[in-house]
Amino acid sequence: MIVVNISAILVIDLKTDANIIEGVIYMDKQKIIDEIIKLKREKDAIILAHNYQIPEVQEIADVVGDSLALSRAASNVDNKMIVFCGVHFMAESAKILSPDKKVLLPAKDAGCPMADMVTAEKLREYKEKNPDTYIVCYVNSSAAVKAECDICCTSSNALKVVSSVDAEKILFVPDRNLGNYVKNKVKDKQIDLWPGFCITHHRVKESEVIKAKEAHPDALVLVHPECNENVVKMADFVGSTSQIIEFATKSSSKKFIIGTEMGILHQLRKLNPDKRFYLLSPGFICANMKKTGLNDVLNALKYERFEITVPEDIRAKALTSLQRMMDIK
Numbered sequence: 001m002i003v004v005n006i007s008a009i010l011v012i013d014l015k016t017d018a019n020i021i022e023g024v025i026y027m028d029k030q031k032i033i034d035e036i037i038k039l040k041r042e043k044d045a046i047i048l049a050h051n052y053q054i055p056e057v058q059e060i061a062d063v064v065g066d067s068l069a070l071s072r073a074a075s076n077v078d079n080k081m082i083v084f085c086g087v088h089f090m091a092e093s094a095k096i097l098s099p100d101k102k103v104l105l106p107a108k109d110a111g112c113p114m115a116d117m118v119t120a121e122k123l124r125e126y127k128e129k130n131p132d133t134y135i136v137c138y139v140n141s142s143a144a145v146k147a148e149c150d151i152c153c154t155s156s157n158a159l160k161v162v163s164s165v166d167a168e169k170i171l172f173v174p175d176r177n178l179g180n181y182v183k184n185k186v187k188d189k190q191i192d193l194w195p196g197f198c199i200t201h202h203r204v205k206e207s208e209v210i211k212a213k214e215a216h217p218d219a220l221v222l223v224h225p226e227c228n229e230n231v232v233k234m235a236d237f238v239g240s241t242s243q244i245i246e247f248a249t250k251s252s253s254k255k256f257i258i259g260t261e262m263g264i265l266h267q268l269r270k271l272n273p274d275k276r277f278y279l280l281s282p283g284f285i286c287a288n289m290k291k292t293g294l295n296d297v298l299n300a301l302k303y304e305r306f307e308i309t310v311p312e313d314i315r316a317k318a319l320t321s322l323q324r325m326m327d328i329k
């Protein structure tokens with residue numbers, strides 16, 4: 001009786017790893033992993049995971065990457081089913097790009113608060129007042145917002161996308177920090193910024209960078225452009241999650257202060273066992289990216305839940321914005 005109860009609790013605790021009795025959980029965890037692999041084959045599914053996912057989820061994924069890499073994977077694979085371990089807008093982008101595939105988001109309420117800071121309705125109001133403004137939309141946005149925009153970008157190609165746009169007046173939505181980073185580099189265009197931000201990246205302070213540099217004076221500072229300007233200006237390198245991983249892997253330096261969500265440490269350490277990585281701030285944790293556990297992935301495959309759908313009229317318009325981005329090499 002007691003054993004049954006313990007095992008039930010342990011399965012729920014998989015996401016935290018903290019209160020785990022090693023030997024017992026190892027058996028349960030391995031059983032879940034075996035079941036995931038079996039169902040994946042049976043259902044012709046592929047598992048995509050963002051760099052911020054918990055280590056166990058990254059380990060069972062077929063592709064781990066940043067938003068752009070995962071979008072490209074979603075549109076290139078032949079599988080019938082995509083299990084997207086990330087947040088809602090990412091799975092939605094996969095569905096927009098691959099309408100014939102069944103796209104599943106294992107944690108139903110894994111959203112992105114920044115994506116919710118702009119709505120299609122508010123954007124339409126802006127467009128009515130500013131009909132000649134070209135709208136560049138960060139992929140961290142809903143399908144309905146993408147459908148109102150002219151082109152999408154991710155943090156890895158925002159500079160390239162904005163530079164390529166043949167327009168003088170641009171509105172960048174919804175991240176004012178990524179938009180500002182681009183604005184400081186692209187001087188020949190008027191760029192207005194939507195007042196959205198990432199609650200995880202924006203809150204990290206310049207004083208935390210100063211403290212981290214004092215603690216690790218010989219480490220390079222690598223940050224995500226969703227950080228605020230005061231943090232970005234102190235960095236040695238600014239890039240998307242995959243660009244940060246690539247930079248650290250190719251660098252001859254041995255120590256790095258990492259200014260983005262803590263999930264990235266898994267790939268950084270896995271690929272660079274001889275290097276040291278220090279998280280810039282304990283605040284770098286995105287609660288939504290931590291909602292997906294192995295159990296959720298298993299249930300997604302078993303019950304084919306939670307399916308992402310996008311109304312066809314919105315999907316077709318959002319696809320145009322996404323496709324324009326994908327066509328930029």
Ligand code: 13P
Pocket residue numbers: 051065066067068140154155156198224226239240241242
């Ligand atoms: P990347 O595209 O760099 O992976 O970032 C996505 C994201 O949500 C950052 O907070």
Ligand code: SF4
Pocket residue numbers: 087111112113114115140198199200201226261286287288289
């Ligand atoms: Fe959204 Fe920020 Fe979380 Fe990225 S880290 S998913 S931008 S809330």
